[in-house]
Amino acid sequence: MNMKLDHIVLKQINGVSALKEGELHAFGISNVRELLEYYPFRYEDYRLRSLTEVKDGDKITVQAKIMGIPVLQRYGKKSRLTCKLMADEWMFTATWFNRHFLKDQLTAGREIIVSGKWDGKRMQLTASDAEFPDKGTTRSGTLQPVYSVGGKITQSWMRKTINQALQQFGEMIPELLPQQLIRKYSLIPRKQAIAAIHRPQDNREGQEARRRMVFEELFLFQLKMQAFRALNRGKMNGVVHTADNATIREFVRSLPFELTDAQKKVELEILHDMRSSNCMNRLLQGDVGSGKTVIAAIALFATVRSGFQGALMVPTEILAEQHTRSLQRLFEPFGITVALLTGSVTGRKRKDLLASLQMGLIDIVVGTHALIQEDVYFRQLGLVVTDEQHRFGVNQRSVLRRKGYNPDVLTMTATPIPRTLAITAFGDMDVSTISERPKGRIPISTYWVKHDKMDRVLGFISREVNQGRQAYLICPLIEESDKLDVQNAIDLHIQMQQAFPDFKVGLLHGRMTAAEKEEVMRLFYANEIQLLVSTTVVEVGVDVPNATLMVIMDADRFGLSQLHQLRGRVGRGEHASYCVLIADPKSEVGQERMKAMTETDDGFEVARRDLELRGPGDFFGTKQSGLPEFRLADMVADFEVLEQAREDAVSLIQDSSFWTSPIYEGLRDYLQQEQIFQGDLID
Ligand code: ADP
Numbered sequence: 284m285n286m287k288l289d290h291i292v293l294k295q296i297n298g299v300s301a302l303k304e305g306e307l308h309a310f311g312i313s314n315v316r317e318l319l320e321y322y323p324f325r326y327e328d329y330r331l332r333s334l335t336e337v338k339d340g341d342k343i344t345v346q347a348k349i350m351g352i353p354v355l356q357r358y359g360k361k362s363r364l365t366c367k368l369m370a371d372e373w374m375f376t377a378t379w380f381n382r383h384f385l386k387d388q389l390t391a392g393r394e395i396i397v398s399g400k401w402d403g404k405r406m407q408l409t410a411s412d413a414e415f416p417d418k419g420t421t422r423s424g425t426l427q428p429v430y431s432v433g434g435k436i437t438q439s440w441m442r443k444t445i446n447q448a449l450q451q452f453g454e455m456i457p458e459l460l461p462q463q464l465i466r467k468y469s470l471i472p473r474k475q476a477i478a479a480i481h482r483p484q485d486n487r488e489g490q491e492a493r494r495r496m497v498f499e500e501l502f503l504f505q506l507k508m509q510a511f512r513a514l515n516r517g518k519m520n521g522v523v524h525t526a527d528n529a530t531i532r533e534f535v536r537s538l539p540f541e542l543t544d545a546q547k548k549v550e551l552e553i554l555h556d557m558r559s560s561n562c563m564n565r566l567l568q569g570d571v572g573s574g575k576t577v578i579a580a581i582a583l584f585a586t587v588r589s590g591f592q593g594a595l596m597v598p599t600e601i602l603a604e605q606h607t608r609s610l611q612r613l614f615e616p617f618g619i620t621v622a623l624l625t626g627s628v629t630g631r632k633r634k635d636l637l638a639s640l641q642m643g644l645i646d647i648v649v650g651t652h653a654l655i656q657e658d659v660y661f662r663q664l665g666l667v668v669t670d671e672q673h674r675f676g677v678n679q680r681s682v683l684r685r686k687g688y689n690p691d692v693l694t695m696t697a698t699p700i701p702r703t704l705a706i707t708a709f710g711d712m713d714v715s716t717i718s719e720r721p722k723g724r725i726p727i728s729t730y731w732v733k734h735d736k737m738d739r740v741l742g743f744i745s746r747e748v749n750q751g752r753q754a755y756l757i758c759p760l761i762e763e764s765d766k767l768d769v770q771n772a773i774d775l776h777i778q779m780q781q782a783f784p785d786f787k788v789g790l791l792h793g794r795m796t797a798a799e800k801e802e803v804m805r806l807f808y809a810n811e812i813q814l815l816v817s818t819t820v821v822e823v824g825v826d827v828p829n830a831t832l833m834v835i836m837d838a839d840r841f842g843l844s845q846l847h848q849l850r851g852r853v854g855r856g857e858h859a860s861y862c863v864l865i866a867d868p869k870s871e872v873g874q875e876r877m878k879a880m881t882e883t884d885d886g887f888e889v890a891r892r893d894l895e896l897r898g899p900g901d902f903f904g905t906k907q908s909g910l911p912e913f914r915l916a917d918m919v920a921d922f923e924v925l926e927q928a929r930e931d932a933v934s935l936i937q938d939s940s941f942w943t944s945p946i947y948e949g950l951r952d953y954l955q956q957e958q959i960f961q962g963d964l965i966d
C-alpha cells in the first residue's frame with residue numbers, strides 16, 4: 284500500500300458519481316486526501332440528555348415513551364403533529380411541523396428518540412425529527428459533524444461520503460509528525476485524529492483530536508518557516524557593517540535622553556545583525572510612543588559610519604518631513620547629510636537630489652514611496668528602514684531593498700501585534716520588541732462620551748489649551764457628505780474657530796497640497812496652532828509632545844487599532860494626556876469596542892480585544908497581512924501551542940538528520956512552489 288491519498292480520485296469512494304465529483308471540486312476537494320481533510324466547522328449534539336438537567340431554550344435529544352394517540356392537524360400543505368411523551372417520569376408534549384408521515388409510527392408504548400428545542404414552562408418540545416430505537420438509530424447519541432456545504436452537496440450526503448471514505452481509506456492516512464513529538468505531547472495518531480474529527484465518540488475524543496491536529500498544523504507551518512530561514516541563512520551575503528562600538532556610543536551619548544532598557548536591548552539585536560554577513564531581516568515592533576525612531580536613527584548612523592547609505596521609507600509626507608527634521612537635528616553635529624524625497628520634490632530639485640544620491644553625496648534619504656521610483660539609484664545602499672510597515676503595499680518594500688545589493692532591512696511597526704502573531708505572520712523574520720515606554724510617561728486616560736456631551740468636551744479643550752497644551756480633533760470625513768451622517772473636518776474647523784476665538788485653530792486633511800500640509804504642521808509643532816482639526820492624516824507617526832488631548836469624533840467609525848494609533852499622538856511628553864472618544868454606537872460590538880479603548884491603553888491588549896471582536900483577517904486588513912489561514916488552529920485561542928510549535932520546529936531543524944528525513948522531503952515541494960519564500964514573507 285504505497286499509494287498516496289492525494290492520487291486517489293473521488294470516484295473511488297463508493298457512492299460518488301462523476302457528477303458529484305465535479306461538484307466537490309467547487310469546494311476545493313479534488314482527491315481523497317482533500318476530502319478527508321475537509322473538517323466540520325462545528326458539531327450538532329444528539330447525545331441523550333435527561334429532562335431533569337436541561338434548560339429552557341436548549342436544543343436537546345431525549346429518549347421517551349409514547350404515551351398517547353398522536354394528533355395531526357393539516358393547514359393546506361402544512362401540518363402540525365403533536366403527541367404526549369414521557370421521559371424521566373415527566374410528561375411532555377412533542378410537536379412536529381410538516382412531519383405528518385411520522386403519525387403512523389407513533390404507537391403508544393413505543394420508545395422514541397426526539398431532538399428539538401425545549402420549553403420547560405409549557406413542558407413542550409418543538410421537535411425537528413425522530414428516530415426509533417427498535418429500528419436502529421444513526422444519529423441519536425452522537426455528535427454529528429456540520430460541514431460547510433451548498434449547491435447539490437447536502438449535509439447528509441457529505442456526512443455519508445466522508446464516513447465512507449474513512450472506511451475505505453482511513454487506514455492509509457499517513458503520520459506526519461516525528462515520533463518524538465507525538466510522545467512528548469502524548470498526541471493520538473493522525474489516522475485516529477482525522478477519523479475522530481469527523482465523528483467524535485465524545486467530547487474528550489473530539490478535543491484530543493483537535494489538540495493533535497492543531498499542533499500539527501502550527502508545527503508544520505513553523506517548520507516551513509524555519510526550514511526556509513535555515514536554507515537562506517548561509518546563502519545570503521549581506522552587507523557587513525563595520526562601524527565600531529565606540530563610534531556608535533558617541534552618537535548614542537549625544538541623544539537628548541537616555542535609552543530605555545527595552546531600547547538598549549533591541550539596539551544590540553539590530554547592531555548584531557548588521558555586523559554579521561547575514562542579511563538582516565528584522566521586524567521592530569513597539570507600541571505607539573515607545574521610541575522606535577531613535578532606534579532607526581542609531582541603525583542609520585551605523586550604516587553611514589560603515590561607509591554605506593541608508594534609506595528610511597514612511598507612508599505619509601507629513602511623517603517624512605518630521606523624520607527628516609529630527610534626523611537632521613540628530614546627525615548635524617556628525618556631518619551626516621539627510622535629504623527628503625517625496626512626490627512634492629520635483630523638477631530641478633529632484634534631479635539634483637537623485638544625482639547626489641547616486642554619487643554618494645547624500646548619506647541618508649527619507650521619503651515616501653517616491654523612494655522606490657525607477658530612476659532612484661544609490662551609490663551603496665547598506666540599510667533600508669521602513670516605518671509603519673503595515674501601511675505599505677505588498678511589493679513596495681522589496682522594490683526598495685533591490686535598490687542595493689542585499690542591504691540589511693529593518694521594518695518598524697507600531698501596529699501592536701501580539702508577539703506570537705508577529706512570529707507567525709513574520710515567521711521568517713527576526714522580531715525585536717520594545718516592551719516599555721520611556722520613563723516618566725503618565726498613562727493616557729481615555730473617556731467615551733455620547734454626542735450630547737460635546738459642551739463638556741469643549742470645556743476640556745479650553746482648559747488644556749489655557750494650560751499651554753495643544754489638542755487634536757479628528758473627524759472621519761473631510762467635507763460634508765449626503766451619504767454619511769458623520770462629522771467632517773471643514774465644518775468642524777469653522778465651528779471651532781467660532782467657539783474658540785482666542786485660539787489658533789488649524790485644519791489638516793489629505794486633499795490639501797503638500798506645501799499647505801507642511802505649513803500647518805510647522806505651525807502646530809511650533810505651538811502657533813493650538814487646536815488642530817484633522818482627518819486621519821495624522822494617524823501615524825506624528826510626534827508633537829506638547830499635544831495632550833486627542834478628541835475623536837464619531838469614533839465608532841474607526842477600527843480599534845486605528846483609534847489606538849490616533850490616541851498615540853498624545854502621551855508623548857511629560858504632561859498627563861487624555862483621549863476622548865465621541866460616539867453613539869448602536870451595535871453591541873460597537874459599544875464593546877469603545878469600552879475596550881477606555882479600559883486599556885496598552886496596544887497589545889487593544890490588539891487582542893480587536894482580534895476577539897473581529898477575527899484576525901479583519902484586524903490586519905485584507906490579504907496584505909500575509910497572515911496564514913489555518914483550518915483548525917485559532918491564533919488567539921491557540922497562542923501557546925503556536926509558540927511551542929515554533930520552538931519544536933527550531934530544534935528539529937537544528938538536528939542535521941532533518942535534512943534527509945521524510946518530513947523534509949514532504950516539505951520540499953512546498954518550499955519550492957510557495958511564492959512567499961522567494962523574497963521574504965512580508966514582501
Ligand atoms: P514611536 O515608537 O511611536 O515611533 P517615537 O520614536 O516617535 O515613538 O518616540 C516618541 C517620543 O518619545 C518622541 O518624542 C521621542 O523623542 C521620545 N523618546 C524616545 N525614546 C525616549 C527615551 N528613551 N526617553 C525619553 N523620551 C524618548
Ligand code: MG
Pocket residue numbers: 575576670697824
Ligand atoms: Mg513612529
